[in-house]
Amino acid sequence: MEKKxxxxxxxGIGKAYGEIGRQAVYELVEDLRPDDVTTTCLGRLMIxxxxxxxxxxxxxxxxxxxxxxxxxxKTVESSGKKxxxxxxxxxxxxxxxxxxxxxxxxxxxxxxxxxxILAQRLNEEVDRLMRKEQQNV
Amino acid sequence: xxxxxxLEEIKYDKVGIIPCNGEEICEGTLxxxxxxxxxxxxxxxxxxxxxxxxFIAGDKGEQNFAKIFPTIxxxxxxxxxxxxxxxxxxxxxxxxxxxxxxxKAHGIKVxxxxxxxxxxxxxxxxxxxxxxxxxVDEILEENS
Amino acid sequence: MEVTxxxxxxxxxxxxxxxxxxxxxxxxxxxxxxxxxxxxxKTVGDVIFIELPETGTELTKGxxxxxxxxxxxxxxxxxxxxxxxxxxxxxLGDNPQWVNTEPYGEGWLFKMAPSxxxxxxxxxxxARVYFLRMEEKIKxxxxxx
Numbered sequence: 001m002e003k004k005x006x007x008x009x010x011x012g013i014g015k016a017y018g019e020i021g022r023q024a025v026y027e028l029v030e031d032l033r034p035d036d037v038t039t040t041c042l043g044r045l046m047i048x049x050x051x052x053x054x055x056x057x058x059x060x061x062x063x064x065x066x067x068x069x070x071x072x073x074k075t076v077e078s079s080g081k082k083x084x085x086x087x088x089x090x091x092x093x094x095x096x097x098x099x100x101x102x103x104x105x106x107x108x109x110x111x112x113x114x115x116x117i118l119a120q121r122l123n124e125e126v127d128r129l130m131r132k133e134q135q136n137v
Numbered sequence: 138x139x140x141x142x143x144l145e146e147i148k149y150d151k152v153g154i155i156p157c158n159g160e161e162i163c164e165g166t167l168x169x170x171x172x173x174x175x176x177x178x179x180x181x182x183x184x185x186x187x188x189x190x191x192f193i194a195g196d197k198g199e200q201n202f203a204k205i206f207p208t209i210x211x212x213x214x215x216x217x218x219x220x221x222x223x224x225x226x227x228x229x230x231x232x233x234x235x236x237x238x239x240x241k242a243h244g245i246k247v248x249x250x251x252x253x254x255x256x257x258x259x260x261x262x263x264x265x266x267x268x269x270x271x272x273v274d275e276i277l278e279e280n281s
Numbered sequence: 282m283e284v285t286x287x288x289x290x291x292x293x294x295x296x297x298x299x300x301x302x303x304x305x306x307x308x309x310x311x312x313x314x315x316x317x318x319x320x321x322x323k324t325v326g327d328v329i330f331i332e333l334p335e336t337g338t339e340l341t342k343g344x345x346x347x348x349x350x351x352x353x354x355x356x357x358x359x360x361x362x363x364x365x366x367x368x369x370x371x372x373l374g375d376n377p378q379w380v381n382t383e384p385y386g387e388g389w390l391f392k393m394a395p396s397x398x399x400x401x402x403x404x405x406x407x408a409r410v411y412f413l414r415m416e417e418k419i420k421x422x423x424x425x426x
Contacts (some may be wrong), residue, residue, distance in 0.1 A: 004256075008189040011158040013169055015327070016352060018188070022160060041159040043218025046193045067327050068378045090378075093352060094329045100352060105173055108220035123221045182424065185287045202288035233397055 004133070005037045005063045005126050006055060007062045008045075010072040016101040017066025020111060023113065024089075025064060026119035032123050036130065042072055045079045056081050060129045064089065078102040092118050148279040152180075152273045153208040155187040155230070157219040163251040164213030164236040170254060170264035171236075172211055178269040183277060189219055192226060203227035207276045209269060213237065232272045236265055282412050286419050292319040292370040294385040298402065299363035299411035305385065306405055310369055311393070316389040317349070317358070317380060320415050324422075326351040333358075333391055340364065341402040342395070342401055347390070349380065361405065376380040 009025045012018030028038050044052035056076065063072040063084045073086040092114060093099070101111030156172040159165025176186050185202065192199040203223060208230040210219040220233045240247055240261055250256040282293045297305040303321035307314045322328070330350040340346055344349060346360040369391045373379060380388040406414065 006150045009160060011160055011169070011189050012188045013156060013158060013186055014173065014191070017327075018158075018190075022158075023252065025160065030252070039160050041157070041161050041216075041218060042190055042193070043157050043159060043222060044161075044216060047216065047218050047221045049216060049218075050399075068382070069191055069194060069196070070196035071188075075190065090327055090329060094377075097330060097350065100175065105170060136227075137199045151290070187288065198285075198288040198290050201285070206287075 003036055003038045003059070004130060005033075005060045006060065006073050007039050007064065007122060007126075008039055008056075008064075009039070009043065010065045010069075012066045012127055013104070015066055016104050016111065017093070019107060020093075020101060020118065021064040021066055021089045022113055023107070023112070023115040024122060025117035027115060028122045028126070032119060033126055035097065037126055042075050043069075045075055048079075053079060060084050060123055060126075060133060062087070062129070064118070064122065066090065076094060082104065084129050087118075087121065087125070089114075089118060092121060097133050149206055149277065151183055151185055151187050151206050151278050152186045152231070153206050154211060154269060154273075155189055155205055155208055155219045155223055156211040157213050158189055159213040159216075159218065160251070162213055163248040164240075166213075166251050166254065167236050167248065167258075167261055167265055168211045168213050170262045171230065171269060172265040174257075174262060175269045175273065179266055180273050184273055189222060193222055200227055207231040207280065209234065209272050209276070211236065211265070211269060215225070231276050234268055234272070236266070239265060239268055282408060284412070284416060284419075286423060289323060291323065291415060291419060292385070293408050293412045293415065295408045297385065297408060298405035299408065300359075300405055301414075302359050302361070304359070305367045305392075306359050306361050306402075308398075311394060312392050313362060313395055313398070314366070314389050315346075315361060315393050317384055318411075318415070319384045320418065322384045322388075325349060325356055326353045328380045331373045331377050331380065331390070333373070334366045335365050336368060338366045338367065341398075342404075358390065360393070362393060362395045362401040363397055365395040366391055367394050368392040 007022035064087045065072045066089045084125045099110040099114040104106030154172045174188035204227045210233045212219045212229045332348040340360040342363045347358040349356045367414045
């Protein structure tokens with residue numbers, strides 16, 4: 001069955017938020033919702049890769065940005081696709097201030113706890129948006 | 138008399154590394170680890186990592202740096218997202234690395250997971266990082 | 282005024298005065314407005330939480346005047362002048378990122394009625410003096426790698 005949702009992290013390399021978002025997407029795509037959700041490289045949208053553009057075209061798109069720069073959301077929107085839900089890792093971190101990641105790539109236990117929380121949040125958004133789409137059919 | 142500074146007179150002391158950060162395949166993950174290793178351990182002080190998503194989204198700091206200083210793009214695969222984006226937004230990079238090709242040339246197996254790298258995968262990280270560091274040295278030597 | 286080092290652009294507002302602990306002070310009639318510098322916000326990272334003093338609090342120059350929390354560090358804020366807190370930037374509760382995006386504007390922290398402005402302002406730097414000091418700090422940070 002074709003997957004209905006594409007989730008795109010920013011994967012920023014300057015801050016830990018980028019890795020947290022990336023890992024949360026992997027948890028969602030590989031563990032929580034392997035039948036419903038996929039991901040692709042943000043860079044491919046930038047270079048107008050036809051496969052990547054076709055992938056997002058007929059799907060629900062969720063972006064997960066590290067911070068308020070909103071790079072993933074902006075990149076997807078500049079490719080002409082509407083983002084149904086734009087989340088930010090920093091917002092999840094504000095609610096869980098004790099979970100400071102240990103490094104930019106090596107997140108450590110607190111960083112991965114934040115990853116799990118974010119993956120669950122993404123899971124909830126996938127449910128909500130898929131239900132909404134069902135109702136609109 | 139006006140002062141003119143030509144490009145030849147500028148001595149570059151930094152090189153920008155632009156990994157693709159690709160999410161789809163493990164080579165994308167390798168670009169991140171290798172680039173950070175160069176920045177943090179192998180060539181601290183003479184390298185800067187450019188965040189490709191920020192670069193693409195229009196951050197002037199990232200784009201201006203790449204226009205002025207030499208850059209090395211590190212792509213996971215032959216889609217060359219980092220190289221093409223850099224050419225489009227700032228100019229031709231000084232050097233471009235494709236991780237999948239580099240690993241093949243060294244006979245190194247691609248890591249199994251895009252999510253986490255094992256101790257065995259560290260060999261792949263080291264090979265890519267050393268290649269980037271070697272190119273950093275060449276660029277700075279040429280420009281000194 | 283601004284200077285670029287690597288990919289970072291550091292800005293200094295010409296009309297403000299500066300304290301060595303990286304906060305700025307702007308005279309607004311009988312009050313002063315206080316915030317943190319662009320250099321400082323870049324150093325500490327994305328602000329996620331700010332604790333500010335209550336209105337009416339009396340502070341002596343150098344007293345603790347709140348706390349900034351980022352993903353990297355918790356940093357104590359100090360009061361650059363003596364006086365009474367008249368207003369705090371309540372918008373920072375929901376928008377702490379203003380400290381990063383607009384450190385000299387929307388990201389202001391608090392306003393005070395200074396008790397000894399003539400004495401306290403002598404210990405503040407003009408923008409051009411602070412700019413040179415900031416450049417020295419940046420070079421030292423860059424040299425560390």
